Amino acid sequence: MVGIKQYHLFPTKLVPNSPRPLLHYKSVLPKHPNTSHCDPVSVWNLFTKNDWDVQWIFRYGPTQLSHYHSQAHECMAVLSGTAKIRFGVADTSPDMHENTYGSAREDGGVVLHAEAGDVFVIPAGVAHKTHDTKPDAEFALLSPGKGHGIEAEDPVEALSRVRLEGFTMMGAYCGGEWDFVAMGGEFEKVWSVPKPKFDPVFGGSENGLRGRWQGSGMVAKARL
Structure with a gap:
């Protein structure tokens, strides 16, 4: 039985x-023999069969700026390594040490442990930040292209040659082009991104x- 946890982030x-x-979705993906x-x-x-558009495989560095996607829902599959991912709050300083380990962030949110086999389905608008990645590595795009699609004549062959080192995730999207928004934006427009027809894992x-x-997906205009 797959363990599914859900978190309401206002x-x-x-x-x-x-x-x-x-x-x-905890440990939902099988490990390679x-x-x-x-x-x-x-x-x-799996994701392609369920109409989710795979865009990239990234190897993550020690931390990143908290951000959200305003035009698309995101699915992140952990392929290797472990990390923490903070959801639901913005960073309030560009200082990466202070916004990761200090107080330069909004109050609240949730920090989840991520490991190979996990999948996160992230609604448009939900802030997220990956940090404390293991094994240690430098940030890098591992899939061919610029991170907005697998740019290869044969995507399957190209992905079969990707060498997984450090903490890596595959990202897929549904609803529109992904963007990187640190804070602000038109909240009601973000909430109106249509619900996907299929789940990336369960179809x-x-x-x-x-x-x-x-x-x-629409909610009241009240802010916390």
């Missing part, structure tokens, strides 16, 4: 978050977002 003064819950990694091709096949089953993301 609007803050700086980020919209979403009326739809963040979903964390004789390794602790997940097979990028298998994950690509047409009610087990995932189809049964847990109800309604149109």
Whole structure:
């Protein structure tokens, strides 16, 4: 039985978050035989079959700026390594040490442990920040292209050649082009991004977002 946890993250003064819950599917992806990694091709096949557009594989560095996507829902699959991911609050300083380990961030949110095999389904508007990645590595785009699509004549062959080192994730999107918004924006517009037809992992089953993301996505205008 797959463990599914959901987290309701309400609007803050700086980020919209979403009326739809963040979903964390724990250890839902199988590991590649004789390794602790997940097979990028298998994950690509799964997401693509369910109409989610795979855009990248990134190897993450020690931390990043908290951000959200205003035009698309995001699915992140952990392929290798471990990390912490903070959801639901904005960073309030460009100082990466202070906004990761100090107090330069909004109050609230949730910090989740991420490891190979996990999948996060992130509604448009939900702020997120990956940090404390293990093994240590430098940030890098591992898939061919510029991070907005797998730019290869044969994506399957290209992904089969990706060498997974450090903490790596595959990102897929539904609803529109992904952008990088640190704070602000038109909250109501973000909340109106349409609900996907299929869950990236469970497809047409009610087990995932189809049964847990109800309604149109619009919420009241009140801010926390």
